Amino acid sequence: MILKTKHFGEIEVKEGDIINFVDGIPGFEKLLRYVIVENPDKDIPFKWLQCVDDSDLAFVIVDPFVFKKDYEFDIPQNVIKKLHIESHKEINIYTIVVVPEDIEKMTANLAAPILINVANKKGKQVFLEDDRYHRRHLILEEIKKSAVKNKDPEKQDTATEGGR
Numbered sequence: 001m002i003l004k005t006k007h008f009g010e011i012e013v014k015e016g017d018i019i020n021f022v023d024g025i026p027g028f029e030k031l032l033r034y035v036i037v038e039n040p041d042k043d044i045p046f047k048w049l050q051c052v053d054d055s056d057l058a059f060v061i062v063d064p065f066v067f068k069k070d071y072e073f074d075i076p077q078n079v080i081k082k083l084h085i086e087s088h089k090e091i092n093i094y095t096i097v098v099v100p101e102d103i104e105k106m107t108a109n110l111a112a113p114i115l116i117n118v119a120n121k122k123g124k125q126v127f128l129e130d131d132r133y134h135r136r137h138l139i140l141e142e143i144k145k146s147a148v149k150n151k152d153p154e155k156q157d158t159a160t161e162g163g164r
Contacts, residue, residue, distance in 0.1 A: 006056045007048070008037060018052055019116055019123045022082050026112075026125060031057065034123070036116075046097065049114070061094040064110060067142045071110065073128050083117040083124055090119040097139070107136040 003013045019034050033052035039045075045066045051057035064071045075085065085091060093115055095108040110133035116123040 003035075003050070003052060004055050005050055005058065007058050008050070011035075011037065011050075013052065016121070019121045021123045021125075023124060025059075025114075028054075028057065036061070047094070049094070049096075060097040060099055061114065062097050062108060062139075064093060064095045064108060064113065067108070067139050068110065068137070071133075073113070073130055073133075075115065076126065079115065079124055079126055083115060083122045084120055085117055086119070090117050092116045092118055095137075096125075098136070104140055106139045108139050109135045110137045111135050 001013050001015070003011050005011060013035050017035050019036070021032050021034060024030060024032050028051070031051050031053050034049050035052060037048040037050050037058070039047055046060055046062050049059040049061050075091075079085075083091075093113050095110055095113050098107045098109075100106065110128075111130070112125050112127050112135065114123060114125050
């Protein structure tokens with residue numbers, strides 16, 4: 001089917017690519033069908049969750065592990081049942097991103113990830129009861145923290161000694 005969208009113009013959508021959100025997305029409970037629009041630049045991790053039933057509605061999403069390597073949570077049992085999850089390998093996890101004018105203040109909602117069962121194309125936004133995660137988690141701040149953690153002092157010392 002051809003979907004006319006506000007942000008991407010006309011895109012072709014295969015019925016098998018449509019994700020059915022079992023409870024909708026909070027604030028958009030009556031809109032149940034979405035597709036993921038890939039970024040044409042494979043080096044940029046952001047994608048879009050485009051609503052099939054409202055061509056004006058699209059959310060910027062990202063795999064949270066791109067910027068928060070230690071992101072972890074338990075999937076509630078009721079969600080496992082609703083999405084018919086049989087294995088963790090069936091699940092893709094995304095977070096909704098807010099991109100303000102000042103790109104340095106770009107945030108991701110780590111407190112409410114989106115889970116998609118890729119095996120059956122069912123999705124749900126889950127609200128976590130975990131104080132480690134916030135609705136407005138600064139993405140660039142997390143990337144900077146990760147870069148500092150990943151610096152290997154031994155490699156830096158070797159490089160310095162080799163340059164003498």
